[in-house]
Amino acid sequence: MSQTLTITAEQVLASAERIREDIVRDRRTLHAAPEVGTDLPNTVACVKKRLLEMGYQPRELAGGVVAEITGTETGRCLLLRADMDALRVTEQTGLDFASANGCMHACGHDMHAAMLLGAAKLLREYQGELNGTVKLVFQPDEEGFTGAKAMLSSGVLKDPAPQAGFALHVNSGTPSGLVLCGRGTFMAGCTLFRITVNGVGCHGAMPEKGVDPLNIASHIYLSLQEIISREIGAKTPAVVTIGRMTGGEAPNIIPQTAVLEGTIRSFDRDLSAQIFTRIGEIAQCTAQAFRGTAEVTELASAPPLRNDAALTNRMADLAGALFGEKLVYRLDEGGMGSEDFASYTYDLPCVYLLIGAGTKQENPAFGEPMHNERVVFNEDILPRGAALHTWCALNWLADKGNA
Structure with missing residues (x-):
């Protein structure tokens, strides 16, 4: 049973186009001054300022911003989430509003925050149509996989408690406006880890006087590749990647330590834990074989992202009504990328959709x-x-079956 809306998809889309300049301005403001991690003071201030201008009462929570809007009080609540953090990447786009501070919104989180601010403005316009409450969540540190967990542990799912969650992410290389709707486990879980190898430093002319941690690190690197090829079934998706290897400061000195950092990705939390255990065993045994030691540390993690099938189908239908079915693509297989919105998906039914942000054929x-x-x-x-x-x-709030 559903409440009948008095507005149409065409009207909502037209209203969004009317505030295009505001949304673009917000996006460019955020893009030009990116911040990384959990502490985003200027970004938070910008988001709060815009929400206050729209008549909201935003509050800070775990480094992020939360605000609500209610039409008719029904006890129903939908959470809409956008991330706000950037990456430590030096921008080279040549855009007029490009960042110059050594950080960059290279994952589109400025786009996400601006779109949710646009939605906040539209929800004010259509507040009389809301059959319940929308909770707007602007989150820090998605890239570090700590933002979602921090907001969850700080009570983002309380007062009011949402019954479902929705998030949207831009996707470069996908045709502009095409909405990708993945059912089930749509994104891999990811565990970030560090291996610290300890040896004995010495002069490069006398390697027998020391224990070379670079040599140990090299053997560990090669050995870790065997976990996937020889210990995991060929039909089970899993990836171990080492993205950082550091050690030493001079060409003629064997250093005391070396460090490897990498990620584990899979669609199964238990499998990721198994792989992490094996990384520790391999690193420690390899180091011991070469007279050194190794310590493995988990830096951060996000579980596999599980899209609720029924909710995904519902949102896909709504996207089709808004943009036309040709711009909606439904799929049951995800990729090996990861996203910390996944943490929400274990506490309530959620859907995480991708929207195409352009291909080289377009521009x-x-x-x-x-x-x-x-x-x-x-x-x-x-x-x-x-x-x-x-x-x-x-529409989700208008559906009385969501009580």
Whole structure:
């Protein structure tokens, strides 16, 4: 049973297009001054200022910002989440509003925050249509996998308690405006780890006087590749990647320590834990074989992201009503990328959708990989993202079966 909305998808989309300049301005303001991690003072201040201007009463929570809007009080509540943090990447896009502070919104979180601010404005316009409450969540440190967990542990799912959650992420290399709706386990879990190898430093002319941690680290690196190829079934998706190896400061000195950092990705939390255990065993035994020691530490993690099938189908239908079915692609297989919104998906039914942000066929500037220093996102999708947040919220709350 559903409440009948008095507005149409066409009206919501048209309203979003009318505030395009506001959304683009917000996006460019955030893009030009990116901040990284858990402490985002200027970003938080900007988001709070914009929400206050719209008549909200935003509050800070665990480094992020939360605000609510209620139409008719029904006890129903939908959480809409956007992330706000950037990456330690030196931007090379050549955009007029490019960052110059050594950080960059190379994953589009400025786009996400601007789209949710746009939705906040639209929800004010259509507040009389809201059959319940929308909780707007602007989150820090998605990239470090601590932001979602911090907000959850600080009570983001209380007062009021949402019954479902929705998040939207731009995707470079996908046609602009195409909405990817993945059912089930849509993204891999990710564990970030560090291996610290300890040896004995010495002069490079007399390696027998020391224990070479670089040699040990090299053997560990090669050995870790055997976990996937020889210990995991070929039909079970899993990836171990070492993305950082450091050690030494001079070409003629064997250093005291070396460090490897990497990630484990899989669709199964138990498998990731098994792989982490094996990394520790391999690192310690390899180091011992070469007279050194090794310590393995988990830096952060996000579980596999599970999209609720029924909620995903519902939101996909709503996206189709808003943009046309040709711009909605439903799939049952995800990729090995990770996202800390996954932590929400174990506490309540959630859906996490991707929206295409442009291909090189559309514009040579578009289509660079995510996290690349030259990635450029198509700003034309900003009103569409705001409209999608709004339309999904209005309709989900209108469905009385969601009580």
